[in-house]
Amino acid sequence: xxxxxxxxxxxxxxxxxxxxxxxxxxxxxxxxxxxxxxxxxxxxxxxxxxxxxxxxxxxxxxxxxxxxxxxxxxxxxxxxxxxxxxxxxxxxxxxxxxxxxxxxxxxxxxxxxxxxxxxxxxxxxxxxxxxxxxxxxxxxxxxxxxxxxxxxxxxxxxxxxxxxxxxxxxxxxxxxxxxxxxxxxxxxxxxxxxxxxxxxxxxxxxxxxxxxxxxxxxxxxxxxxxxxxxxxxxxxxxxxxxxxxxxxxxxxxxxxxxxxxxxxxxxxxxxxxxxxxxxxxxxxxxxxxxxxxxxxxxxxxxxxxxxxxxxxxxxxxxxxxxxxxxxxxxxxxxxxxxxxxxxxxxxxxxxxxxxxxxxxxxxxxxxxxxxxxxxxxxxxxxxxxxxxxxxxxxxxxxxxxxxxxxxxxxxxxxxxxxxxxxx
RNA sequence: GGUGAGGUGGCUGAGUGGUCGAAAGCACAUCUUUGCUAAAGAUGCGUAGCCUUAACAGCUACCGAGGGUUCGAAUCCCUCCCUCACCGCCA
Numbered sequence: 388x389x390x391x392x393x394x395x396x397x398x399x400x401x402x403x404x405x406x407x408x409x410x411x412x413x414x415x416x417x418x419x420x421x422x423x424x425x426x427x428x429x430x431x432x433x434x435x436x437x438x439x440x441x442x443x444x445x446x447x448x449x450x451x452x453x454x455x456x457x458x459x460x461x462x463x464x465x466x467x468x469x470x471x472x473x474x475x476x477x478x479x480x481x482x483x484x485x486x487x488x489x490x491x492x493x494x495x496x497x498x499x500x501x502x503x504x505x506x507x508x509x510x511x512x513x514x515x516x517x518x519x520x521x522x523x524x525x526x527x528x529x530x531x532x533x534x535x536x537x538x539x540x541x542x543x544x545x546x547x548x549x550x551x552x553x554x555x556x557x558x559x560x561x562x563x564x565x566x567x568x569x570x571x572x573x574x575x576x577x578x579x580x581x582x583x584x585x586x587x588x589x590x591x592x593x594x595x596x597x598x599x600x601x602x603x604x605x606x607x608x609x610x611x612x613x614x615x616x617x618x619x620x621x622x623x624x625x626x627x628x629x630x631x632x633x634x635x636x637x638x639x640x641x642x643x644x645x646x647x648x649x650x651x652x653x654x655x656x657x658x659x660x661x662x663x664x665x666x667x668x669x670x671x672x673x674x675x676x677x678x679x680x681x682x683x684x685x686x687x688x689x690x691x692x693x694x695x696x697x698x699x700x701x702x703x704x705x706x707x708x709x710x711x712x713x714x715x716x717x718x719x720x721x722x723x724x725x726x727x728x729x730x731x732x733x734x735x736x737x738x739x740x741x742x743x744x745x746x747x748x749x750x751x752x753x754x755x756x757x758x759x760x761x762x763x764x765x766x767x768x769x770x771x772x773x774x775x776x777x778x779x780x781x782x783x784x785x786x787x788x789x790x791x792x793x794x795x796x797x798x799x800x801x802x803x804x805x806x807x808x809x810x
Numbered sequence: 811g812g813u814g815a816g817g818u819g820g821c822u823g824a825g826u827g828g829u830c831g832a833a834a835g836c837a838c839a840u841c842u843u844u845g846c847u848a849a850a851g852a853u854g855c856g857u858a859g860c861c862u863u864a865a866c867a868g869c870u871a872c873c874g875a876g877g878g879u880u881c882g883a884a885u886c887c888c889u890c891c892c893u894c895a896c897c898g899c900c901a
Contacts (some may be wrong), residue, residue, distance in 0.1 A: 431860055434870040443872090444882040448828035457881075611841040632857090761839085763857085 388489040388751050394419055407712035412492055419488045426481035433478050436471045436644070439808045440464055492598055494747040496712040497720040499684075503711025509724070510711070516696065516704035518728055523790045527731040528781045529662040532558060533794055535810045537784075550652065550667045557809040558780075559625050561796075562670060564804040565776055565783075566645050569672040569697060571803075573773055577693045579643035579674060582724065584623035586646060587614040592626040595752030597718035597744075604653045616649035618675035621770045628677065629752040632763055638756060639686060640677040641774065645670065663777040670776035674741075676769040679756070683743050683767035684721075691723045691741040694773045698738070700799040703782050704728040708734060720745040723771075727778065731785035736778040741771030 394401050398420055405412040447457045480790050496502075501510055532538030537558025543551035545600055554562050573579040593599040598606060607616040617623055624644045633640070648671050663669075674693060678686045691707065698705045710722040719742040726735035746765040749755070755763045787795040793810035801807055 427860070430870085434860060437870060440881080445829055447881055451828080461881045468881075761855095 388747065389492055389495065390746075390750065391419070391485070391489065391730075393425055395423060397681070401495065405493070406494060407500075407503065408497055408715070409713045410493075415488055415492050417494070419485060422481055422485045422488065426478060426485055429474055429478035429481060433471060433474045436467055436474065440467050446617075447807065469474050487600070490751070493717045493744060494720050496715060497743070497745070500715060500721050501709060501711045504713035505547065505711075506714045508711045509708045509714055512707040512709050512723065514704075514706040515699060516702070516728075517788055518704055519731065521524050521732060521790075525730040525785060525788060526792075527662065528729075528784045531731070531788055531792070531794065535794070537561065537809070540662070545668075550665065552663060552666060560565060561783075561804060561809070562776060562780060564800055565779060566672065567799055568803045569773060569776075570643060571644055572700070573643040573672070573674060573693060577641075577643075577696070579641040579693075582620075582624050582627070582642045582644040584617075584627070584644055584646065585621060586617050586623075587612075588617055588623050588626070589614065591629065591752075592622050595626050595629050596622050596748055597751065598622065601717065605651050607649050607651060612670060617646060618650050618790070619648050619770075619772075620644040620646040620671065621675060624673065624675045625677075625748060625768055625770065626752060628754050631754060633677070633754070633766065634755040635679075635757055635759060638679055638766065639679060639682065640675075642675040643672060644675070645672045647671075648672050661732075664732075666777055672773050672776070674773040677749075678767050678769065679752070679758075680746065680764070680767050681782075683745070686767075687721065687723070687741060687743045687769055690706065690769055690771045691725070691739075694725055694739040694741055694771050697774050697779075698725070698727055701779075701783060701797050702799075703786055704778075705738075716740070716742065718742075718744050718747050720747065725774070727774075727782040729782045729785050730780075731788070732781070736782060738774040738778045738782070739772040741769070743767060743769045 389401065394416060398416055401428055402413045402416050407414070443460065447464070450457050450460070463620045483526065501508070529538065529540065535558070536556050537554065539553040539555055542553040542555075546553070565756050571579055574581050587609070590599055590613065593603075593606065598618060606618050609615070623646075626777070627642070628640070647668055649668050650666060652667060674690055676686050676690060695705070695707065705725055705727040708724050709728065710716075710719075710724060715722045722740055722742040724737050725739040727738045729736050745767050748768045754766060754768070756766045758764045783797070784794055787797060789795060789808075790809075793808050795808050796804050796806060
């Protein structure tokens with residue numbers, strides 16, 4: 388969430404920067420401001436009264452020790468007590484309301500973030516490789532997957548409904564090989580620590596990373612236990628340090644985690660019509676960093692480079708775009724998307740979204756670090772997919788398909804897959 | 811799931827209704843002294859909020875969480891959570 392002091396001191400600047408996002412947040416900022424004023428007035432009054440009560444209660448203790456009658460003075464404190472209760476309720480209500488409001492206001496886009504209103508205005512940052520040429524009509528991964536008995540969409544529907552899939556045979560093995568290839572790359576070449584977190588988390592975690600309270604309809608929830616299925620490993624992994632004060636030496640923190648991800652995709656158009664591209668459950672290797680504010684922008688570049696390395700090693704053509712202010716996520720202050728080319732689709736597919744959240748998530752989860760002067764400061768959090776598996780699977784299979792319907796395994800993956808081709 | 815024990819500051823640990831935000835020790839920081847790969851002493855050393863300031867200071871809250879009793883709660887009562895041990899069940 389945003390720093391209330393920033394809103395208090397420079398409300399117009401805050402509103403101006405939020406105005407570049409999609410959605411209107413000016414009225415929320417106004418409301419936070421007026422609640423904050425009320426809250427502080429009530430808080431000040433409460434604290435003054437509490438001080439009075441503490442002082443007089445001490446006097447009662449002393450008087451009683453001296454054997455004096457204290458009934459009059461006790462009655463006086465009783466009046467103060469009921470007043471404290473009254474004003475305290477006001478303060479608590481205002482405090483809760485203020486927190487709710489702050490949790491509903493998105494992060495400020497970074498100064499570097501290109502201004503724009505829709506995805507069409509996202510600038511292309513760079514392109515790697517080029518679209519492969521085929522002397523035959525490249526097939527869609529659903530066709531290839533069915534022919535090679537790798538993907539069974541009917542079985543997914545039978546077991547769990549639309550937008551679920553069963554990987555089988557070489558498909559299941561390819562998925563597994565990709566996971567271990569990605570984890571090995573990031574842990575041995577890029578310096579990340581591997582994390583295997585719980586897939587069910589408490590609501591506090593989702594508040595911490597920003598999915599709650601606004602996007603509760605997008606996550607699966609087990610009401611009986613009040614636990615949520617993670618929509619991304621970002622949630623449990625970033626929250627590893629919720630409510631902690633990290634020593635400076637521990638920064639930057641670099642974590643890589645493979646997990647399945649679960650998304651309800653409520654309101655998404657085209658669910659279930661395009662093979663693996665948008666599923667309720669998909670695998671992903673996520674990269675998470677916690678850094679000092681001074682280094683976060685450089686770390687965003689290296690995080691993005693780490694994710695790009697995956698596609699480079701697999702020889703997949705991709706481009707990097709930067710999201711404009713109208714398209715970045717709720718908690719993000721700057722985001723790069725990596726889109727891989729899928730020949731069978733004839734489109735680019737987003738396989739990674741690399742963002743810095745500035746101190747936005749850290750403030751929500753009360754995460755801090757001690758700086759060189761021993762002062763508590765708020766670190767920056769970053770994350771990016773390194774990469775999403777289902778779409779990577781699509782790009783890989785479609786890119787390396789051969790005229791005879793078989794699929795070549797790129798060299799970098801052969802050690803993990805244990806064969807040179809499928810089919 | 812059952813029974814028992816317990817949750818106090820970075821750690822250990824005292825504190826069962828009244829100057830307790832909390833003794834003591836350890837760790838840590840600064841300073842002093844002696845000197846040499848260490849010792850002694852002094853001082854300081856939690857988090858958040860409010861109010862202020864050039865800066866300091868001051869006030870309030872926090873002893874697992876929430877509620878209750880009371881003029882006053884770390885301390886008494888209730889509910890919940892967690893940890894440990896043993897038992898049961900189980901991949």
